[in-house]
Amino acid sequence: MNTARFSESVTGTIVDGVLIVTIENPPVSALSFHVRAGLMAALGRAASDEVSAVVLTAIGRTFIGGADIKEFGKPAIEPTLPDVIKAIESFAKPVVAAVGGAALGGGCEIALACHCRIASKAASFGLPEVKLGIVPGAGGTQRLPRLIGTVAAIDLIGTGRVVTSDEALTLGLIDAIADDLAEGALDAARHLVDQPLRRTGALSVPHSQAEADAAAAKKVLSRSRGQIAPAEAVRLVRAASMARLEDGLADERATFLRLRDSHEAAALRHVFFAERQASKVDRLEGVTPRKVESVGIVGTGLMGAGIAVSALNAGYRVIGIEQTDEAAARGHDRIAGLLDKSVQSGRLTDHARSEALSRFEAASDAGRLAQADLVIEAVFDDLTVKTELFRKLDRVVRPDAILATNTSYLNPNEIASATARPERIVGLHFFSPANIMRLTEVVDCAATAPDVLASAIAFVRKLGKLPVVCGVTEGFIGNRIYSAYRREAEFMVEDGAAPDEVDAALEAWGFPMGIFAVNDMAGLEIAWARRKRQSATRDPEARYVEIADRLCEAGRFGRKTGRGWYDYSDGERRSDPQVTALIEAVRAAKGIVPRRFSADEIVARLLAAMANEGKALLAEGIAARASDIDLVMINGYGFPAHKGGPMFHAGDI
Ligand code: 3HC
Numbered sequence: 001m002n003t004a005r006f007s008e009s010v011t012g013t014i015v016d017g018v019l020i021v022t023i024e025n026p027p028v029s030a031l032s033f034h035v036r037a038g039l040m041a042a043l044g045r046a047a048s049d050e051v052s053a054v055v056l057t058a059i060g061r062t063f064i065g066g067a068d069i070k071e072f073g074k075p076a077i078e079p080t081l082p083d084v085i086k087a088i089e090s091f092a093k094p095v096v097a098a099v100g101g102a103a104l105g106g107g108c109e110i111a112l113a114c115h116c117r118i119a120s121k122a123a124s125f126g127l128p129e130v131k132l133g134i135v136p137g138a139g140g141t142q143r144l145p146r147l148i149g150t151v152a153a154i155d156l157i158g159t160g161r162v163v164t165s166d167e168a169l170t171l172g173l174i175d176a177i178a179d180d181l182a183e184g185a186l187d188a189a190r191h192l193v194d195q196p197l198r199r200t201g202a203l204s205v206p207h208s209q210a211e212a213d214a215a216a217a218k219k220v221l222s223r224s225r226g227q228i229a230p231a232e233a234v235r236l237v238r239a240a241s242m243a244r245l246e247d248g249l250a251d252e253r254a255t256f257l258r259l260r261d262s263h264e265a266a267a268l269r270h271v272f273f274a275e276r277q278a279s280k281v282d283r284l285e286g287v288t289p290r291k292v293e294s295v296g297i298v299g300t301g302l303m304g305a306g307i308a309v310s311a312l313n314a315g316y317r318v319i320g321i322e323q324t325d326e327a328a329a330r331g332h333d334r335i336a337g338l339l340d341k342s343v344q345s346g347r348l349t350d351h352a353r354s355e356a357l358s359r360f361e362a363a364s365d366a367g368r369l370a371q372a373d374l375v376i377e378a379v380f381d382d383l384t385v386k387t388e389l390f391r392k393l394d395r396v397v398r399p400d401a402i403l404a405t406n407t408s409y410l411n412p413n414e415i416a417s418a419t420a421r422p423e424r425i426v427g428l429h430f431f432s433p434a435n436i437m438r439l440t441e442v443v444d445c446a447a448t449a450p451d452v453l454a455s456a457i458a459f460v461r462k463l464g465k466l467p468v469v470c471g472v473t474e475g476f477i478g479n480r481i482y483s484a485y486r487r488e489a490e491f492m493v494e495d496g497a498a499p500d501e502v503d504a505a506l507e508a509w510g511f512p513m514g515i516f517a518v519n520d521m522a523g524l525e526i527a528w529a530r531r532k533r534q535s536a537t538r539d540p541e542a543r544y545v546e547i548a549d550r551l552c553e554a555g556r557f558g559r560k561t562g563r564g565w566y567d568y569s570d571g572e573r574r575s576d577p578q579v580t581a582l583i584e585a586v587r588a589a590k591g592i593v594p595r596r597f598s599a600d601e602i603v604a605r606l607l608a609a610m611a612n613e614g615k616a617l618l619a620e621g622i623a624a625r626a627s628d629i630d631l632v633m634i635n636g637y638g639f640p641a642h643k644g645g646p647m648f649h650a651g652d653i
Pocket of ligand 1: 128
């Protein structure tokens with residue numbers, strides 16, 4: 001049984017007349033030139049009489065992670081992926097895909113072109129191209145609907161959703177799931193020898209109701225917030241039932257190439273690589289994270305409960321600590337309630353909910369934290385309260401445990417200095433609701449030890465969240481930029497723009513919600529309290545807009561009070577003449593003659609404010625990379641991902 005090498009990344013072995021073609025191109029078996037060329041050479045070998053069928057497989061956790069994104073933007077080198085796929089589909093002998101991991105993008109398209117797809121239980125399938133601002137470019141939009149119908153194909157391709165092998169089997173995307181993949185695929189290949197082959201491209205798209213297609217398309221488009229790729233993907237899938245395969249493929253390829261060079265795709269590629277860069281920290285090279293199995297959470301209010309649910313869902317044992325037994329019982333109920341909601345929304349099974357809750361205990365005895373590897377404080381954001389608590393924790397937690405403070409604005413160095421072990425303190429700034437929001441700022445405090453920082457990053461990743469490391473500054477990365485953004489928006493309002501004009505400009509540009517609507521949703525009173533605290537130290541020469549203070553003095557704290565920057569008394573967000581009058585009074589008192597602002601000017605000024613504050617954060621060493629800042633604004637503050645983030649945008653224009 002000799003192994004033949006077809007290229008640097010593709011080898012083959014003949015077993016029982018079946019050529020097993022193996023791709024090995026770490027880390028994700030992307031379809032780089034050597035893989036494409038190797039596959040073509042393998043098919044050449046398979047044409048010989050010695051071979052009766054082919055099994056295509058890959059080494060590693062992925063089957064094939066898709067086209068090599070790093071090759072985008074470089075001149076195409078033949079064979080192209082469509083060439084390879086055409087050669088597979090039209091091959092005279094059976095070609096079976098043996099999928100043991102993620103088959104994504106071009107990887108899924110290769111599987112679709114094979115004559116049979118056998119998967120392991122751990123495999124997954126998806127065409128996530130829209131998440132990169134492109135459409136599938138090697139037949140995905142034309143072959144997937146032929147296999148699973150238009151409605152399901154619109155859902156998968158339009159959203160980029162990845163499905164398990166179980167769902168893939170139900171959809172008809174694969175032929176079977178095998179316990180022993182190699183054996184299962186070999187069997188399938190032997191069975192297909194001399195049989196008529198089912199070529200996906202030759203199938204007709206199963207008939208579907210026009211209304212069902214339209215509903216699926218509407219669902220995708222309603223979520224795509226002005227992005228081009230999902231709309232194009234839907235168009236191509238719908239065309240698959242009307243056009244000949246070759247015409248559909250030509251349209252798809254042209255659309256793929258056009259979108260690949262678009263601004264939207266460049267922005268989303270930037271985000272893709274930024275996410276993978278984010279947890280790489282220079283000073284942590286070679287540092288091994290500590291083992292964390294048991295997590296203590298002090299404070300099981302809204303934030304603490306959200307963090308607890310995330311930790312439970314990630315498999316940790318969690319102890320929630322409150323001051324009294326009654327409060328602990330309420331914390332338990334809150335956490336059980338959040339888990340129930342996940343069951344109702346289909347994100348969790350009943351079984352998983354019970355299993356998660358069985359790993360949770362609530363107590364009023366802080367001594368129970370002695371068993372925790374990591375303790376996260378999530379109590380009221382007040383320096384005295386937090387330093388007092390950390391003094392107490394210092395006495396009860398193990399010397400090697402990690403202590404994390406979840407603060408939005410306080411200085412974690414001051415909190416750390418209340419303990420005898422500042423090197424074991426790190427900041428974890430979760431965003432609310434913490435069981436849903438992906439972003440977590442990991443605050444590298446003055447004395448944080450490398451293993452503590454590495455463990456905090458690993459913990460956040462295990463929660464399925466996106467850790468972004470930052471240094472200590474008021475508001476860390478996100479809230480500092482947000483403050484600059486809000487300040488600029490308020491300057492424009494004082495100078496003549498209406499809050500709803502500012503919000504409309506932002507929403508038309510791609511933000512899900514304008515800044516004043518966001519403020520109303522979050523509540524205006526916390527920022528007001530902060531401004532009052534800071535008033536003694538504020539630079540009297542610096543411009544200060546009092547409108548938000550006046551709103552709070554009038555009891556307008558945002559949505560929860562039915563009034564804030566807007567009026568919500570009938571459930572809808574509406575501009576309020578009282579707010580307009582209040583703004584006019586503030587302008588008049590300062591002698592400001594209002595002027596008009598165009599939507600372009602509003603957006604340009606707000607983006608510039610964000611980027612300038614971002615530059616300051618980089619200069620101060622608070623953020624390590626511009627791309628980290630982009631991730632924070634995209635994942636914590638609604639900055640549209642397809643615009644790449646404020647720093648990408650600023651560098652780009
Ligand atoms: N091309 C090039 N590099 C890729 C890549 C790709 N398609 N997918 C991942 N990588 C790189 C990452 O940048 C990372 O590099 P680094 O170590 O230097 O930071 C490394 O591979 C490992 O990636 P992850 O950290 O993401 O590894 P995971 O094991 O967590 O996840 C994965 C693996 C699920 C495959 C994930 O990487 C992923 O989702 N990749 C992108 C999948 C995708 O979008 N495919 C479609 C590509 S476009 C396409 O195929 C067009 C076609 O239709 C013509």
